[in-house]
Amino acid sequence: MGALSYHAKGEKEKVWVINPGHPITYGINECIEIPADEMYGEPQLTPEPDQTIFLSWWEGGDVCRSGNIFYRGRGKLFQFTPGHETFPVLYQKEIHQVLRNAAKWMAPSPDMIIPTTGGGHLCGDARENLDHRL
Template identity: 50%
Template structure:
């Protein structure tokens, strides 16, 4: 069983009636629901809970953490970010969604500003699959089309992805690297662009499928823990004259 924690800032849902109408259980609630249908063990956590819902016990039991934030990146405590980072480096998977590109945890793991262009204009987005062999895009056709989404445009200030899975085209003409994988330490990271709060993006079946696939891909791999530091030789080292 894969243990998933869906973390959501949960501020738009409290401030904006339109967001509450689209996501009455919160963005975290709809994501948790379709992941539960996948047979995963899912819990949720939000910003205003003690320790943002990410206690030591929760993090130690989490195989994959999903992260959505926007309005309050600055309110996430640095000590919690450091704990999440350590868990990723030790093997926990991390899926960062939409405006989570500007979260403290993503910027820390990327080492760049993670800045980009953006525009809200109710425009069409077409996410082209550029690596059809990758397990995260299993069950997806040549592209996913969203009738309305927020535009994110290049240049996206991130390190070159280990693998680029989606490239978005927007009705206004911009393109964007919308599905990027990384490895940091023993942990696997997937950034997935769609998901502006005023659009029903997380109700879209193909978007849900990508996130489900990403959870299975990002789960920890059971490998021996690497040994670091001064090492004794495995073979006899003969003295050189």
Template identity: 55%
Template sequence: MTQRLRVTVWNENRHEKTHEKVRSVYPNGIHAAIGEGLGTDEFDVAYATLDDAEHGLTEARLNETDVLFWWGHMAHGEVSDEIVERVHQRVLKGMGLIVLHSGHFSKIFKKLMGTSCDLKWREADEKERIWVVSPGHPIAEGIGEYIEFEAEEMYGEHFDIPQPDELVLVSWFEGGEVFRSGCTFSRGQGKIFYFRPGHETYPTYYNPQVRRILSNAAKWAAPSTREYPKYGNAKPLEAIKAKG
């Protein structure tokens, strides 16, 4: 039997508490919709939110997490720098990280990217069409040529991120903008996927194709079984001849 991946879905869980429109779309929280979309056949799913002790991201929780999902928006600044560093170290040592929508401005994503991660945006209930531009990539498995949303928030270029290792998805918006909506990166031994759609007032995380992408991404970002490299002073592998 294949061992199930251990996934933790992290969410601010603030919009759901303060905005009735968001609560009506995600009554159990955005994190619950994401986790339910992954299912239990291949994943053991746990949840963590901003207001939990240590934001729910204790050393023990992170050590039991193969892949971490991150959704944040209105309270990036409330995330403790200590917890950000804790997550950062786990990514470098192999934990996968899936950053969603407005998580582009999260402390952890900006720390990993080393750039402002800024972009253009607009809320106008406009159509979005996400094109698969790397059809052979495992994250795009089972997805057609494109995904279409009748209404989503617009993100537009320039997106101030480093050049992605791989570009999997590109968005077009009704207002004319385009955006790199599915980007992969590697940092240390960890794999990172940024996925654009998921504004809190739209039911994006119920979309079957979005759920398939998130499931694919979690499996793609799973940690390697390779031993973590040894650093520091090293003894020679062979005898070193005395000089002179």
């Protein structure tokens, strides 16, 4: 198993849309250019995603799956890697659009019933083996 690859050098990042039909990519051109960001490379130490909709490239040559979808039961999760506390990535209008689209796409339908255990809490059992996090 490889090691997590990341650094905060502020390299230019290009976030490529690789699933242009997905609702999270609505209103986004084929590529979002970010002048400076923290780099996350492969391998990512996350479960295999159900779908990947963005792929990032940094000027140093690293790449990573940067927009991943996970389905868990009747829920949807969206992992989006761009953003760092010292780089103004989260102020870019394209990033705002991605986050708005993701929130709208992940919102549960009004008639969704979430199963609970006896005390009204969701079951805390992990769907996948999380031993790699230790």
